[in-house]
Amino acid sequence: MKKKWLSLLIVAILAFTLSACNDNDAAKNSSLDAIKKRDKLIAGVRYDVNLFGFKDPADGMVKGFEIDLMKELAKRMLGSEKKLELKEVTSKTRIPLLENGDVDIVASTMTITEERKQQLNFSHVYFMAGQSLLVKKGSHIKGINDLKGKIVMTSKGATSGLVLKKLEPSIKLKEYENYADAFTALKSGKGDVITTDDSILMGMEQQAPKDFEIVGGYFTQEPYGLGMAKGNKELTSYVNKYLKDIQNDGTYEEIYKKWFKKSPPNDIPEEAVQKVLKK
Structure with a gap:
């Protein structure tokens, strides 16, 4: 019996170690320095959510509020929005793609929750939904x-x-x-x-x-955050500063009005997690 428990313990330790290594590799491959050396930002976005990220059948272009946020991020980080590569994600695939290092950042109507915070780094809130x-x-x-x-x-x-x-x-x-x-x-x-x-x-x-x-x-509050690999502190700090900068210089309001035809709220919190409202 002791041997059995010892074997299970060893398996658990190995699984934890491999998971930690994968997190570190993903963060390293998508670090700010790695992105700049590559000279390309790879963003995971939706192709199926109108206004946020959708593929326009008229011209085949991916458009939306989150797409424009990523274009502006690439422009400020790398000097041109043309240095942005978009990869389609869904609610099911976005976190695995981050964990595998296939994308640097996810802009995908993703609600900040305590459970997800154990899997990835979140930026400050950039959109409050319900x-x-x-x-x-x-x-x-x-x-x-x-x-x-x-x-x-x-x-x-x-x-x-x-x-x-x-x-x-x-x-x-x-x-x-x-x-x-x-x-x-x-x-x-x-x-x-x-x-x-x-x-x-x-x-x-x-x-x-x-x-x-x-x-x-x-019947809930849904604060959206940009997702990055777990442990990717440098990129997370850069993105948080970017969000503050575009709010301060009016770029965020310009992009928001373009898609939602109204001004953004003035009280978007920096930190928040999903909250189910009582009936």
């Missing part, structure tokens, strides 16, 4: 109290479904590879509602405002 619901117009669903037994759709790897499951355990949760697939499923009647951050839902609603609407108000 979880809500998207339904077809005419739906009797107006809020959480109407969701008993309903089919609720979201994206794999997102926290939204789990949060809603805690608030209404009877829901039937369906997870899709991305939000575009979830929206297609809602259009075809494969579910009753999509849940995620209102910022993402707003992009869906704008695509078909006569057919869909956001309901239910906020």
Whole structure:
């Protein structure tokens, strides 16, 4: 028995050591010095979230609020936005790609949570959202109290479904590879509602405002942070300074207005974690 426990202990120590080595390698490969030597910033972004990061079928270009933030970061870090390389990520793939060193930074509507802070470094908050619901117009669903037994759709790897499951355990949760697939499923009647951050839902609603609407108000606070490899302190400090600089010189407001047609809030906190609001 003692030998068995000793073997298990050795396996656990080796697994921890390998994990730590992987974290260190990812941070090293994506360090500020490594990026500058490479002369290229590799950013993981969404291709499926209207307003934040989406691939425009008209010209094949990836556009959005987070894309412009990354372009400005590359411009200030490397002298040109053309030195930015975009890689598509989803809620499911964004953290593994960071851990593997495949991307330097993730700008992907990613909520800062205590669990995720154990896996990666977060920047200060750059956008404050809140979880809500998207339904077809005419739906009797107006809020959480109407969701008993309903089919609720979201994206794999997102926290939204789990949060809603805690608030209404009877829901039937369906997870899709991305939000575009979830929206297609809602259009075809494969579910009753999509849940995620209102910022993402707003992009869906704008695509078909006569057919869909956001309901239910906020039932969480969702502070978005830019993700970097665990232990990558130098890059994290640089990005935090960048966010402060663009807020102070008006660039952030300019980019925000471009996509959301209104001024940004004045009270975005530097540090925050996801908070489920009490009903």
